[in-house]
Amino acid sequence: SEKLNQLSFIIGVFFILVALVLLIGYATTTTLKHGINLYTGLAMMVFGLVMVKLKA
């Protein structure tokens, strides 16, 4: 449905942005260079892409 499309897209974009913060932070700063940031960032990126893909 249109509503489900709309919401899955919003949630997907949100988690992609949060994942980018974690992954870029992991790659560029020593403060964020922890394995848990990398793995959580990757997991959130996959989840976000799946949600955005659901919309398509």
Next chain:
Amino acid sequence: MNLHFADYLVIFIYFVFVVAVGVIIKKKITSSNDFLNSNKSIPLWITSLAFISANLGAQEVLGMVASGAKYGIMTVHFYWVGAIFAMVFLGVFMMPFYYGSKARSVPEYLFLRFDEKTRALNALTFAAMTIFSSGISLYALAKLLEVILHWNFDLCIWIAAGIVMAYTLLGGLTSAVYNEVLQFFLIVLGLSPLVIVALQDAGGWDTIRTNLEPQLTHAWKYMGDADANPMGIHFMSLIFGLGFVMSFGYWCTDFLVVQRAMIAKNMSAAQRTPIIAAIPKMFMPLIVVLPGVIAIALTKSALDSGDYRIPTDAAGGYDYTMTLPSLIAHYYPSGLLGVGITALIASFMSGMAGNVTAFNAVFTYDIYQAYFFKNKSDKHYLNVGKLVTLFGILFSIGTAYIAASFNNINDFLQLVFSFVNGPLFATFLLGMFWKRTTGHGAFWGLVAGTLAAAITHGLTIAEGKGGWISPMYPISSGMGQAFIVASFSWIANFFTTIAVSLVTKPKPDEELRGLVYSLTEKVYGTEKRWYLKPAPLGIILLIITILLNIIFF
């Protein structure tokens, strides 16, 4: 706890998104029904996740982690005894009446089934409770951020309230529901890494079970004697007090959660909403109980591998309410710390927005329209709904400051709410399944139930609380006392309702069609596949719940 730029960025992204949801939804809001009821058009998966998320407020997230640390695995009773059974019952037996009656709120159902005075009693107490709950949620958020991040208390109150106001005022209930789904995923994804790393640090579940006292790792084994388990309650008190009275009283009658099912797009979706919601609810202990158990295991000297400790309070005892924030501070580095803090903020905001949207529907439909201005235009009620949202937020802010000024007001309000809520399920049970129940019976039953709760509390004493009439009956725990108070209030309501109904005139059958089980055509849903029908789905969930209870016996 100090935040890095990345942490602030995550919090900022979250704030922007929740307000953006309100802006996106705003274009679709053209009537009071859109604003207050989402035009009953929300798909099943959204209503189900919103149903669970509306309950996933601060008390749930912080409180259950604290209980996990204090009572151990017995905390799962709040899920596997105190939630799943009631959620399945709501979906299979009660939603056909709530949804089929075309009532726009739970108090309106009481009006259709009983009379005006029963609706008024429920609407007024519910409206007061939602505002106080919303305010207490706001206070707790500001207090937490002040303690762990040293943020300004007033600033936290006004920013959090302002953001909730922005998205609820722009998009009404739909906006709140969309954000509840976002908040659900944020809480689950934001706290899952914590469980994994903390469990790893503790050496895994088997190590925890080996090193903790057995009372903290078994759900039922030590419940034959109230003094033998950390909760201080007997299994009979748990099953009747929590599993029946309090659980069904909350999940089946509280408009805050029932509203999410009432806005589903058809009867089948409305019935399946609480049942689908029961699936994540069943596994929620992994996110909110297990961290507490891990925390107490890490704190005990037997597992002295790491340096984590549950914080202590001024008296030197464990400050259990700070268990989750301290776990986040200990295990999350910058970046993920922002995600964890945002998940905490989301839990507070979903609790607050849920209360405000339930309040504005009940106030607009069941108080303003019912008693003051009956036949105004739809645009008038839309504007009133928005105005009520604004005042609801302002009252919440006022309540938050009252809570900040009086130490024990939270406990006092929770106590009063339990007096009112405890007996409520008896009214609905008799109203839906016994056509002889009358409006007079329902009203006086509720009054008798509330009085019985107050008297029981006044005659029992636990942990220094209660006994204000005469401390005749000591009870070993406050939780046990709450279950006993709720049980007596339910019994008083049940029998008073029956007695008064038998001597007063019931409504004629034709007025009760669609409102009472025996006079309503049974709807078995339009789903062709058996596993999509509410009853088989509910039975599967109940079997899994019983198995989980056996596994953690």
